[in-house]
Amino acid sequence: MNDAALPGHAARRRRGTPVDTVVRRLADLLGPGPARCGPGGEVHDIVIAEPDEPLDALPGDGLSGALVLAVGARGPEVAAMVSAAGAAGAAAVAVRLPAPTAREGGGGGIPTAVRAAAERSRVAVLGVPPGVRWDRIAARARAALAHEQGDFGIGPDRSGDLFSLAQTVATLTGGLVSIEDAAHRVVAYAGPGDEADELRRLSVLGRSCPEPYLALLRRLGVHRRLREGDEVVTVAEQPELGARGRLVTGVSSGRRPLGSIWVQEGARPLAERAPQMLRGAARLAAPHLVDHYFQGDARARLVSREELSHGLLTGRFDASALAAHLGIDPSAGADVLAVDLRGPVDESGAGGSEAQRAEAAGIVSVHAAAHRENALVVQACGQIYAVLPTPPAPSAGSYADAEATLLRWTGDLVTTLRRLTGTGAQAVLAGRAERLADIPAVKRRGHRALALLARTPDVPVATHTRLTPALLVRDTLDLLDGAPDIRFPQVAALVVRDREQGTDLARSLLLYLDAFGDVGAVAQRLNVHPNTLRYRVRRAVALTGLDLEDPEHRLAAALQLRLDLDGRERERTAFPAP
Structure with a gap:
């Protein structure tokens, strides 16, 4: 899974990214104090590998300077993969940490056998906590390399690069995503590696779509349909080619085809809105693929x-x-x-x-x-x-x-x-x-x-x-708050009296005004008898001199009560109930 097929690969091979820099970029995924052991080095590429893969037989530069994601490795397989990756020239290996109750040894959760293998092989080991998805680690690590090495994309903490876009589409569709250029070379991908079919494994490993599948697509007219519009094409499962069902849409700039975005169905059916998400992603991918072709500073x-x-x-x-x-x-x-x-x-x-x-x-x-x-x-x-x-x-x-x-x-x-x-x-x-x-x-x-x-x-x-009505009330209250000379003093005194005597006349009056005098509803909200509420309203009117038949009196009292009641009550009453 090296980058030999990608433009600019040679330039990246001349300048790597320190392992510790990659660790910092992954800090929010690896957790506080991420598990780390072994010597440092420079990372040039990200490689996803499984326990049964021959790590010394990968094409291109193999594992030279790679961060290997040891997907699926458990128990003794982890130490064995670390040793094999180190022997093949890897810079670092990311391994799944055991569950807290099953950890052996110290050092932040990395088992003793794995730490020993790291020291013998002179390779760094990063511990990935349980529950963190490998596809997120892969996407973030690739974006970190792109950011540090000046490659296309805008870095791990921004959403504009192709790997981040692929990750977003994978999240929204529930599938495994590959973005290809017009030459069918894989330029970005995302999705859970353990759900990849054989076709995806070969495509990502070789960074291009295998010829037998390309021939099938030509026979089915898929590429022609992609060139003719923004159609999302369904490609049925092809068991003889090791391919599950897929959706694909073309990416273009004007009439010029730039590439395509593929979504492979994983362990679960794709999301119902997957076709719409693909169309949106194709529009977002176009400028990135333009930069990919012209090697511009994306x-x-x-x-x-x-x-x-x-x-x-x-x-x-x-x-x-x-x-x-x-x-x-x-x-x-x-x-x-x-x-x-x-x-x-x-x-x-x-x-x-x-x-x-x-x-x-x-x-x-x-x-x-x-x-x-x-x-x-x-x-x-x-x-x-x-x-x-x-x-x-x-x-x-x-x-x-x-x-x-x-x-x-x-x-x-x-x-x-x-x-x-x-x-x-x-x-x-x-x-x-x-x-x-x-x-x-x-x-x-x-x-x-x-x-x-x-x-x-x-x-x-x-x-x-x-x-709008609630905003008007809030803005009016803000204006009144800044104009202390504009007040309804008798109502303001009622709020002060409640605070001094522990009564609840002011809030009862406000809720009564808000409810257009619906005694039953307000009494239920206050958890009091309706007669108790009627008494409180009569008492509040007697103390303030309010004329409840006068609309200006009612409006002025409601504003003053909202202004003077404590902040929590003011917030509740200034916004309409859902």
């Missing part, structure tokens, strides 16, 4: 595009000039979606939060590209924003109809984010910008609405239209 181009997109979102640059550079019509409208993960999954700190947002941004990118062509996904203010250009010829119907469709799509996206990231992700449809120059204002609406939506974590998705 990192510089992608970072520039990201910065320009961020400028479009925040209004730092002229929208017309940015639109020309990004290939978007400046007079076109766009829907803006704001997403917040609501905190990192990784409890170790901010680094985990950034990595989690990068992973989520990749998921949003694939979904957005599948939903709308030329969609932009940008991270800003600790959140993720998707700018979805409106179709050139929108279908008949009102904006409300279009918003309802987009709301359903957003609901599916948030469900996916919650499932795959383990966070309480929420999203707000911030609205439609009629021109690209209006996007920053719509983005600010989304940011404010997300802050409000955080008060009801059980609500996954909302629209700015739905939140």
